[in-house]
Amino acid sequence: MSLINRRRHRPLAGFALLSLPAAAAWADTAVASGLRDPTLWLGAFCVVGALAMGATLGLVWQQRRWLRQRRAELVTARRERSRLAALLNAIPDAVYLKDASGAYEACNPAFERLIGLSEAQLQGKRDADLAEPLPERGRAWARGTDGVRLCLDMQQAPVRADGQALGLLGVARDMTELQLALDELKRAAMVFEHCAEGILLLDDQVRVVDANPAFFQISGLDSREVLGRLPQPLRPGEQAPDLQTQLTEALEREGKWCGELTLRRRDGEPVPVWATLVRVQPGSSSPLQHLLVLTDISKIKQTEAELLHQSLHDRLTGLPNLALLRDRVTRQISIAQRDHTCVAVLYIDLDGFRDVNDIAGHAAGDEVIKVTAERFINVVRASDSVARVGADEFVVVLSGLVDEETAMRLGDRLIQSMDEPIMVGAQRFNLGASIGLALFPTDGTTVDDLLRNAEAAMCRAKLSARNTVQAYRPELTLAVQQRFELTHALRLANEAAQFRIEYQPQVRLSDGELIGAEALLRWRHPTRGPISPAEFIPLAEDTGLIIPIGRWVLQEACAQAARWHGQPGKPQQIAVNVSARQLRQADFVETVDFILAETGCPPQALELEVTESLLLEDAEAAIALLTQLTERGVRVAIDDFGTGYSSLSYLKRMPVQTLKIDRSFVSELGIDSNVAAIARTVIVLARSLNLDVLAEGVETAEQAAWLRREGCDWAQGWFYGRAMPAEDFSFTPPPEPDRKPAVRRLQLA
Structure with a gap:
């Protein structure tokens, strides 16, 4: 019992x-x-x-x-x-009881909230019956009823009575916040260890409590030299006094300071760093009160310096560019105003540089520019400035005791420095320099005035006599302004179809028959009226507008030749002048092919007139180009023959059909015996090379008779007819009473 x-x-x-x-x-x-x-x-x-x-x-x-x-x-x-x-309900952890079979018997409200079921709904269920089964033991992530991931620490213990197992008691503790805090702490520790910025933890006395490896790498120090001491950038005397004051005031006022400091390495080398000093709230057991983050910005500073240098210097030569030049001239003007001295500005443009790019390419042009820059630097004084302000334009600035005569002598030395040919590989280039001079204060009191007036003087030197120095004179400003306005008008003329073509007859001297016509470009400005080709053609060459303009002329002339083809009394051959710049275009031959096909012009009805300068620049390339044209049936004529320095060795190889005697020789026939001898020599030379000869600028019957007697084949000029539009073109042979058959002579008279 x-x-x-x-x-x-x-x-x-x-x-x-x-x-x-x-x-x-x-x-x-x-x-x-x-x-x-x-x-x-x-x-x-x-x-x-x-x-x-x-x-x-x-x-x-x-x-x-x-x-x-x-x-x-x-x-x-x-x-x-x-x-x-009450105890179970008060426990924030989720508690549950299971019987010996693993079915839930009871739970507290925390467990109900965790699984989203009441105790009554839970009783009798097993883990497999739950939407989100819970882990049995240990720490694991689970998803709550609201979809939020929770980190649970699961613990289970058996329930026994009289030696029998009655079930299990389980406790699920929510460790989410703790786990997140631990994860954040791990990340913070990882950042601290692997961050590229130097991080220093400081106490209330601003002494180093801890430092990350990046700081030791930046500073070159070890822990014994850092821990327990003031950070080197914050030690007295390391920074400027005003900077130290700003740092202290900002830290007291705002609790944070950011700025640039200098960190001195163990070897004494200064390292620019971007520093962030923050005051933090210390913990109950933590001595930490300040956080100092240092970022090494030496590479950034170096990059900034390089970018600044690039923005102020020419990439190719390393010389100052226009921006730096303007700053230097401004400072020199200020000094000159104070000391009552002068500033000289020499504006230099290379003569013949465009041909280097066109013939040998831009790589060779770059080499020429670098050699030129070195020569100019060797000429000037160390106190003078040499800048590159354009593709082939330089500016030299002299200051102090300088006058016009001194500056002119320096300009002459700069020109002499270009006397020696520049070698680029196996190619040899002879360049010159046209220089304009402007003085402060006589020729301008501002940077813009001096540069503009020096450039105007340079343009005068380039137009009048290249390879010289020209001092600025007030009348040059008007000439430069007119040139600028004409350039602008030329661009508009090409777009507004202000150009037209007129045709001047070309006559066979033996019988006076019309054989062809030369297409001559004319420009009628809407306000200035007719503008001479001698004025706008060189400008078109300099600006490069000759390429689109020349293409238009070639297309219009070929179209007119196609319309006249086979018509009695109309030219059956049209001569078109092409510039050296057009011929240097890589697609020039393809352009001629396209225009001939598009207009329906027979190739034999087109004659292209080229200048002797083409022979002097690159004879081999010229021979190859002209050969391609003549193989297509296009005739080639050398214009203004005898005015340049012709190479007879290349002339005999040139695939040309016609030599044109320049009008400067024809106009003096009967006046100057030397001129007559030159014209006679050209005719004999052409005969010996089986070439046709055409004389330009024939204005009198006497000139026509002389040319016919000497064996010249063709002629053109006012004596035979002025240039006229295509719709008005007509030809009537002039009376020549002494017309006789031409006598071909192979010897000088």
């Missing part, structure tokens, strides 16, 4: 013990009477009744006492259960 049952029957046993004497007395009497006395039976009944009553009363009393104890035990159990429920 258990302890509780023994206690429950203890009152009844006591009652039975009290009844034993009466029962014994009754037994003795009954034995003595032999159980025959009725009174004994009555007594026995009474005794038994008393015994039963006593037993009953004892049982009732015992039951009441047991009930009181039971109620007390239930109250105690309920109190304990309430305290346990």
Whole structure:
């Protein structure tokens, strides 16, 4: 019998013990009477009744006492259960109970919130029945009912009674914030260790508590020289006093300062760093009160210096560019105003440089520019400035005790420095220099005035007599302005179709028959009227506009030749002047092919006139180009023959059909015997090379007669007709009373 049952029957046993004497007395009497006395039976009944009553009363009393104890035990159990429920409900961790089969029996509200089920809904379910099963043990990530990922630390313990396993008690602790904090701490530690910026942790006395490896790499110091000490950039005397004051005030006022400091390495080398000093709130056990981050900006500073140098210097030569030149001239003007001295500006343009690019390419042109820059630097003084301001344009600035004569002498030395040919590989280039001079304060008081006037003087030197120095004169400004305006008008003329072509007859001297015409470009400006070709053609050459203009002329002339083809009284051959710049275009032959095909002009109806300069620049390339043209049936003529320095060795190889005697020789026939001898020599030379000869500028019958007598084949000029538009073209042979058959002579008269 258990302890509780023994206690429950203890009152009844006591009652039975009290009844034993009466029962014994009754037994003795009954034995003595032999159980025959009725009174004994009555007594026995009474005794038994008393015994039963006593037993009953004892049982009732015992039951009441047991009930009181039971109620007390239930109250105690309920109190304990309430305290346990309150405890479980108060625990922030999720707690659950499972039976021996693994089914959920109970849980606290934290667990209900975790899985999204009430305790009643959970009872009897297993992990497999849950939408998001929980891990059994250890730390793992799970997804809550709201979709948020949680980090749970799961712990389970078996529940046993009397040696039997009744189930499992599980606790799930939400470690999300702690895990995130740990992850953030790990990241911070990783950043601290691997960050390229130097990081210093400082205490309230601004002494170094810790430093990352990047700081030791930047500074070249070790931990013994850093920890427990003031950071080197913040030590007194390391920075400018005003900077130290700004740092302290900003830190006190705003709790943060950013700026550039100088960090001195162990070897004494200064390293520019961008510093960020921040005051932080210290923790309860942390001495950290300041954070100093240092970024090595030495490469950035070097890049900035390089970019600044590139922005102020020419990439090819390393000379100052226009921006730096303007700054230097401005400073020299200020000094000259203070000291009452002068500033000389020499504007230099290379003569013949465009031909270098056209013939040998831009790589060769770059080499020529670099050699030229070195020669100019070797001529000037160390105090003078040489700048490159254009493709082939330089400016030299002189200051101090300088006058026009001194500057002119320097200009002459600069020109002399170009006397020696420049070799680029196997190619030899002879260049000159045209220089313009302007002086402060006589020729200008500002940078713009001096540069503009020096350039105007340079343009005059280039137009009048190249390879010279020209000093600025006020009238040059007007000439430069007119040239600028004419250039602008020329561009507009090409776009606005202000050009037209006129045709001048070309006549066979032997019989006076029309054989062809030369296409001559004319420009009629809407306000200035007709502009001479001698004025705008060189300008078109210099600006490069001759290329689109020349293409238009060639196309119009070929189209007109196609329209006149086969018509009586109309030219059956048209001569077109092409410049050297046109011929240097890589697609010139293809352009001629396209125009001939597009216009329907027969190749033999087109004659291209080229100048002698083409022979002098690159004879081999010229021979190859002209050969391609003549193979197509196009005729080639050398214009203004005899005015340049012709090479007869190349002339005999040139695939040309016609030599044109320049009008400067024809105009002096009968006046200058030397000129007549030159013209006669050209005719004889042409005869010996089986070439035709055409004389330009024939204006009188006497000139025509002389040319016919000497054996010249063709002629053109006012004597035979002025240039006229295609729609007005007509030809009537002039009267020549002494016309006789031409006599071909191979010797000088």
